[in-house]
Amino acid sequence: MPEIKSAPLTPELYAYVLAHNPPLDPVQRALVASTRELFPDHAIKQVAQEQAPLLAFLVRLTGARHVVEVGTFTGLSALAMAQALPAGGRLIALDISEEWTAHAREAWARAGVADRIDLRIAPALDSLRALPAEPHVDLAFLDANKDGYVDYWEELVPRLRPGGLIVADNVLFMGQAADPSVTSGPGAHVRVFNEHVAADKRMESVMLTVADGLTLARRVA
Numbered sequence: 001m002p003e004i005k006s007a008p009l010t011p012e013l014y015a016y017v018l019a020h021n022p023p024l025d026p027v028q029r030a031l032v033a034s035t036r037e038l039f040p041d042h043a044i045k046q047v048a049q050e051q052a053p054l055l056a057f058l059v060r061l062t063g064a065r066h067v068v069e070v071g072t073f074t075g076l077s078a079l080a081m082a083q084a085l086p087a088g089g090r091l092i093a094l095d096i097s098e099e100w101t102a103h104a105r106e107a108w109a110r111a112g113v114a115d116r117i118d119l120r121i122a123p124a125l126d127s128l129r130a131l132p133a134e135p136h137v138d139l140a141f142l143d144a145n146k147d148g149y150v151d152y153w154e155e156l157v158p159r160l161r162p163g164g165l166i167v168a169d170n171v172l173f174m175g176q177a178a179d180p181s182v183t184s185g186p187g188a189h190v191r192v193f194n195e196h197v198a199a200d201k202r203m204e205s206v207m208l209t210v211a212d213g214l215t216l217a218r219r220v221a
């Protein structure tokens with residue numbers, strides 16, 4: 001077994017990490033709170049709090065102008081990325097839920113970024129296939145149904161400009177990705193996705209133990 005060098009994440013250490021990250025801004029904080037209040041059974045779907053500043057950081061780092069999000073829910077990840085876009089930048093947000101994304105729209109309007117976000121309500125695969133076929137996407141964030149990840153990946157990779165980034169969330173699926181006794185459901189779908197990503201010679205990818213597992217993949221061919 002390889003030597004584990006990661007610090008075990010305790011509640012205290014997690015609080016320390018959050019305290020040393022950029023804080024959520026007032027609209028982001030309110031969105032976290034209102035999502036928990038309005039959708040208590042689904043609030044777990046929202047990206048982890050350290051991921052909002054990380055996604056914003058990645059948008060700024062790459063200078064991304066064309067961002068695609070697959071899986072928007074109540075809009076925290078889209079909000080963080082849209083706020084980090086340069087002038088003229090656009091984020092296309094894909095989801096199937098009118099109800100959850102109505103709440104997202106309110107937060108985006110309050111933050112003054114609604115005009116940068118193009119929300120498309122339809123199965124994400126249809127929306128992705130309707131995007132221009134040529135490479136134009138700078139950064140894509142995958143955070144929807146896990147049984148769609150491989151198909152989303154296959155639609156996105158050819159549309160990425162050289163050096164463009166795919167960020168895929170929940171690639172550990174609470175450890176189920178590496179648990180052979182899990183043979184069906186999202187954990188098993190994520191396992192298939194991870195194999196697909198690791199074998200894709202068009203992309204250079206790294207899997208990180210951020211939150212529920214985050215893969216960063218860059219188009220190299």
Ligand SMILES: C[S@@+](CC[C@H](N)C(=O)[O-])C[C@H]1O[C@@H](n2cnc3c(N)ncnc32)[C@H](O)[C@@H]1O
Binds near residue numbers: 071073077100122145
């Ligand atoms: C984990 S949540 C996304 C969380 C979001 N990134 C955030 O920061 O709050 C997954 C979302 O994927 C959406 N979804 C599920 N299946 C989908 C599909 N086939 N096409 C598009 N969106 C889908 C769900 O409606 C849900 O809002």
